[in-house]
Amino acid sequence: MVRQPPEGSPTTVLVPRCTTEADQPTASVVVMKLPLSLAVAGPAARPELPALAAASGLVVLRVGAVLLRPWPLALAVDHALRPTASGSGVGSGIWASPVAVLVLAAVASVLLSAVVGLLDMASLRTVEGAAERIGASLRADMFQRTMTRSLRWHDRMRSGELVSRLTTDVGRLLDAVVAVTTSFLPDAVMLAGVLALLVAFDPQLALIGLTVAPVLAVLAVRQRRRIRAAQHAARTESGRLAGATTDLLRNVRAVQAFGRIDRAAAIFGTRNRAVLDVELRAIDVDARWTPMADIVLAIGTALVLVVGGRHVLTGSLSVGELLVVLAYLRDLYSPVRGLTRLSVVLAKAGASAVRVREVLDCDEAVEDRYDARPAPRLRSGVRFEQVSFGYEPGRPVLDHFDLDITAGETACLLGPSGIGKSTTLHLLLRLYDVDAGRILIDGVDLRDCDQRSLRDRFAFVPQDPWLLDATVAENIAFGNQNATRAGVVAAGRTALVDEFADRLPFGYDTPLGEGGVRLSGGQRRRVALARAAVSPAPMVLLDEPTASLDPVSAGTVIQAIRAMTTGPSRRTVLMVTHDRDLAAIADRVVTLDHDLAGRR
Numbered sequence: 261m262v263r264q265p266p267e268g269s270p271t272t273v274l275v276p277r278c279t280t281e282a283d284q285p286t287a288s289v290v291v292m293k294l295p296l297s298l299a300v301a302g303p304a305a306r307p308e309l310p311a312l313a314a315a316s317g318l319v320v321l322r323v324g325a326v327l328l329r330p331w332p333l334a335l336a337v338d339h340a341l342r343p344t345a346s347g348s349g350v351g352s353g354i355w356a357s358p359v360a361v362l363v364l365a366a367v368a369s370v371l372l373s374a375v376v377g378l379l380d381m382a383s384l385r386t387v388e389g390a391a392e393r394i395g396a397s398l399r400a401d402m403f404q405r406t407m408t409r410s411l412r413w414h415d416r417m418r419s420g421e422l423v424s425r426l427t428t429d430v431g432r433l434l435d436a437v438v439a440v441t442t443s444f445l446p447d448a449v450m451l452a453g454v455l456a457l458l459v460a461f462d463p464q465l466a467l468i469g470l471t472v473a474p475v476l477a478v479l480a481v482r483q484r485r486r487i488r489a490a491q492h493a494a495r496t497e498s499g500r501l502a503g504a505t506t507d508l509l510r511n512v513r514a515v516q517a518f519g520r521i522d523r524a525a526a527i528f529g530t531r532n533r534a535v536l537d538v539e540l541r542a543i544d545v546d547a548r549w550t551p552m553a554d555i556v557l558a559i560g561t562a563l564v565l566v567v568g569g570r571h572v573l574t575g576s577l578s579v580g581e582l583l584v585v586l587a588y589l590r591d592l593y594s595p596v597r598g599l600t601r602l603s604v605v606l607a608k609a610g611a612s613a614v615r616v617r618e619v620l621d622c623d624e625a626v627e628d629r630y631d632a633r634p635a636p637r638l639r640s641g642v643r644f645e646q647v648s649f650g651y652e653p654g655r656p657v658l659d660h661f662d663l664d665i666t667a668g669e670t671a672c673l674l675g676p677s678g679i680g681k682s683t684t685l686h687l688l689l690r691l692y693d694v695d696a697g698r699i700l701i702d703g704v705d706l707r708d709c710d711q712r713s714l715r716d717r718f719a720f721v722p723q724d725p726w727l728l729d730a731t732v733a734e735n736i737a738f739g740n741q742n743a744t745r746a747g748v749v750a751a752g753r754t755a756l757v758d759e760f761a762d763r764l765p766f767g768y769d770t771p772l773g774e775g776g777v778r779l780s781g782g783q784r785r786r787v788a789l790a791r792a793a794v795s796p797a798p799m800v801l802l803d804e805p806t807a808s809l810d811p812v813s814a815g816t817v818i819q820a821i822r823a824m825t826t827g828p829s830r831r832t833v834l835m836v837t838h839d840r841d842l843a844a845i846a847d848r849v850v851t852l853d854h855d856l857a858g859r860r
């Protein structure tokens with residue numbers, strides 16, 4: 261949790277500073293934020309800077325080896341294959357036989373290629389390793405953020421969309437990190453080196469070859485803008501597709517049960533086609549760049565070939581020297597091409613960086629105060645004092661709501677559907693902050709307590725008993741991180757999990773599948789109750805624990821609740837139910853009515 265200094269209000273409040281799809285930046289805004297991809301990856305990249313610098317150094321060494329590569333060929337041509345009459349040209353000072361020079365040139369070529377290859381391998385391993393570590397750290401940071409963001413934020417953000425940002429968008433950022441490390445510095449060095457060599461070697465030919473550079477620069481700038489806009493659209497549509505797919509997969513039972521496979525396919529198809537359209541457009545924009553750049557570069561080479569060829573014919577240049585100039589020109593174009601491709605990678609990463617930053621920068625959280633203290637142990641009770649709350653502005657769910665629960669009592673909230681019973685439990689857990697009024701635990705405002713200790717005071721059985729894709733035992737132990745195997749089994753016995761766990765293939769060690777899919781609704785509820793039973797929390801919050809169960813299963817669950825909350829292990833209980841049988845085991849029933857206030 262982020263701790264805030266004592267400024268403004270004594271309590272911390274939700275700070276909605278998140279952007280949504282609607283106010284996502286337009287392409288032009290993305291253009292202004294070119295270094296965003298690197299800025300976003302920056303904090304995670306900091307520990308990897310030595311590795312990235314080492315990789316950059318290796319690539320610069322590679323550039324040196326690449327610059328030496330044309331010389332063995334030139335030596336072979338000028339000294340062994342077509343020696344000039346004057347004895348000038350490449351290798352003019354060598355007094356060796358042509359065959360010896362050929363062998364020397366061949367060995368040098370192989371050695372240079374081997375050195376280039378080895379440096380390639382070393383730099384790639386270093387940079388890819390560093391990039392993966394940056395990615396893992398970035399994903400962990402984003403995940404941590406999403407776990408601590410306010411539920412209001414989660415209510416708006418689709419989980420599939422989040423997964424897409426955590427995976428694909430982070431991947432795009434890593435592409436940028438790799439490209440900058442392996443391309444920017446080495447390409448710049450290469451460019452400067454080749455330029456210097458060309459100018460020193462033959463200034464006239466160098467100038468002719470460089471005439472295409474301004475044309476290329478203008479084309480690159482225009483193209484980069486188009487690519488960024490196209491990539492931003494593509495990433496937005498991909499996120500929507502991921503969101504829709506997750507939603508449909510999560511509800512596959514409903515889709516099949518209602519016979520709405522066609523409808524689901526139509527929803528998926530619409531999103532899928534939208535992704536296809538924008539991706540094709542992005543590919544088109546991207547692909548158009550390659551021939552454009554190649555044609556401009558080829559024109560430069562052709563000009564040098566014509567002018568340089570004429571110099572060879574007049575004898576002012578050797579064939580070997582012309583080959584060196586042409587090779588250097590190719591080497592000159594390769595960093596130019598590399599730098600323009602880098603801008604394409606950065607354009608793609610820029611679009612993803614906006615989406616990653618929306619997750620990282622979002623402050624919308626229920627925060628701990630800077631001086632938050634451990635929650636009291638619940639010795640006297642909890643109190644809702646004039647509490648008002650709504651999920652959305654202008655739509656209050658609770659209005660000046662009062663409720664007192666004494667430690668040790670079992671209280672039950674009754675009331676029509678949608679009145680705000682579950683909301684009351686969510687506010688007590690401080691999943692949301694109240695808009696007005698306060699909730700006290702032993703007289704201390706929840707907002708003055710640190711959230712970790714506060715949540716330790718409650719064992720929560722939600723209406724939809726969400727189970728992990730783990731074993732029965734692991735699911736029960738989720739209720740208490742210090743739970744022993746014996747404690748888990750005892751809780752299972754209390755919540756009557758034993759009855760069905762014994763019949764599972766591996767007993768308590770049977771995996772339950774995603775969301776506990778291998779259990780019935782009643783069995784899932786009993787596992788959720790066992791979670792509360794294993795928890796040492798002094799107060800139990802039960803949200804419709806018998807909802808949609810047949811009378812026999814409901815009776816079993818009620819029996820389990822009784823065992824859990826009475827006797828020596830008696831705990832304070834607040835339960836929400838429509839079930840009169842369950843309400844009957846309560847010491848007190850509180851009815852909520854439509855004047856939005858609780859009646860004690």
Ligand SMILES: Nc1ncnc2c1ncn2[C@@H]1O[C@H](COP(=O)(O)OP(=O)(O)OP(=O)(O)O)[C@@H](O)[C@H]1O
Nearest residue numbers: 415651652657675676677678679680681682683684
């Ligand atoms: N995440 C949310 N975002 C917006 N509105 C919500 C959200 N959760 C609940 N609501 C609204 O708040 C109101 C109270 O919901 P709540 O779940 O507390 O009702 P309840 O009394 O527990 O209902 P039920 O008995 O049907 O479970 C409802 O009108 C509901 O539409």
